[in-house]
Amino acid sequence: MNNKWLKTIFTFTGIFIFAILFRVFFIEIYSIPSGSMEDTLLPGDKVLVNKLVYGPKLPASPYDIPWINLIWFLQAGAAANPDSVYWNYQRLPGFSTVERSDIMVFSHPLWGGRNNFFIKRCMALPGDTLAIEGGKAKINGQFLREPALSKKVYEIWPVNTRQFSRLTDSLGLQSFGRSVQSREKGSVEMFLTENQKNQLLESSSIVSIKIKTSPPDSSHWVYPKNREFAWTIDNNGPLVIPFRGMAIKLNHRNFLLYGRTINRLEKIKLEEKDGLYYLDDEPATQYIFRQNYYFMLGDNRNNSNDSRHWGFAPEENIVGKVALVLFNYRFGEFKWERVLKRVE
Incomplete structure (x- = not known):
């Protein structure tokens, strides 16, 4: 093999590695499939997501590495366990932390699969006390300014x-x-x-x-999906957003509010038996959270599957911050007014 062929191989290999690193650590492009963020983001928008802002999340398995995952799936039996975790959660330092009203991409905390990405607006940070009154978010006793294009x-x-x-x-x-x-x-x-x-x-x-307000008997599909809380899409809370190190007393109310988060996201088995509580089968009176969590809302308030339905989004699921709309193309129509449009 002559030097020309070696140079060509090294060049293409370098380009391939650079492309992988660029998508993993810097930016990625996502599509908006629904109207849940209208009119801030529209169906058909292609958005640029900045991973450097909060710090790029390191891959948890080969499935998280672009193009490498295609090769990995060819292995015998690999496709049967696409959610396997090979490496513990780690995130490199970022330029800033998540702020209220940031629009971000994250993977759905409860739905299986690595491609269930959502794009929503962060309304409450770890440690915030959130309430929704008349469809408006109230944080720590103060109403948060509604997005200009929210619906x-x-x-x-x-x-x-x-x-x-x-x-x-x-x-x-x-x-x-x-x-x-x-x-x-x-x-x-x-x-x-x-x-x-x-x-x-x-x-x-x-x-x-x-x-138009939601019906009063809708608690069965509003988090925590229990009729003991007469919560609706437009009126719910107050609810404290868990943060790393937050201790809660294990009682019936907190079991209903945080039990699913502890069991499914913290991956600690919490059980209630005869008024007593058990963590991984051991008696307990309190629980200390291991992760930071966020509360996400769609700008199209009455047409969005968000934290009001499924609860908190953990920090480790965050991909990055939406920077701008690159363009919009849907059903054969190109919307020029959406080209390089800033997102607020």
Whole structure:
């Protein structure tokens, strides 16, 4: 083999290794599949995720290494255990810590598989006391400023359907598809930003608009999914977000609030028997958390699968911070106004 061939092999090998390191440690591109972050992020957006901000997370197994995972899957029996962990969680130092209102990519804490990535806004940090009142997040007793493009569902009473359709078309709103016909005759439900709602209110085509709240009997699908907590999507808490070193007394209330987190995310078996509590089969009166956790919300408040449904996102699941929208392409349509758009 001559020097020319060796040089070519080394060049391509170097490019391959650099590409892997770049994706693991620096940036990666993700797609927005749903409308849960509208109108901040839209379906079809391709977003650039900065891994350096919080510090890049080191791979937990060969499955986490781009392109190497393809080779690994070819091994006999490898595909049967895609969630195997070979190395303990480690993260390199970053330039900053997570801040409230950061938009980030993380892997879903409860769904299996390494490709269940979510993109949401961080509303509460470890140690924060969170409550949601009227659909608005309240942190440590103070309401957090709502994102400018966040959406809520409103019930709208138009003068007539034809006039309403012309109005929504003129404002660039989709009155069908994103909206649903209300059970109440003569009204329509739509997901709207605050600005869009105000635009509709200024029109003589609208009789009235009111915010739509979740039903009071929805505690069975709102975290912690127990009827002892009369919590809804729009009104829940207060709830303390666990942090590393936080000690809680083991009682019935805390068992309901944090039991699933301890069992599934901390990976410690917590049981309640006859009013007594056991950690890995040993009697216990308190538990000290081992990880930091965050509370995530989608900007499209009434159309988002987020922490209100499944609980806390652990620090080790965080991939990086969304930096900007590169472009938007969906159903054959390219949206030029989304090119290199900053995310706030």
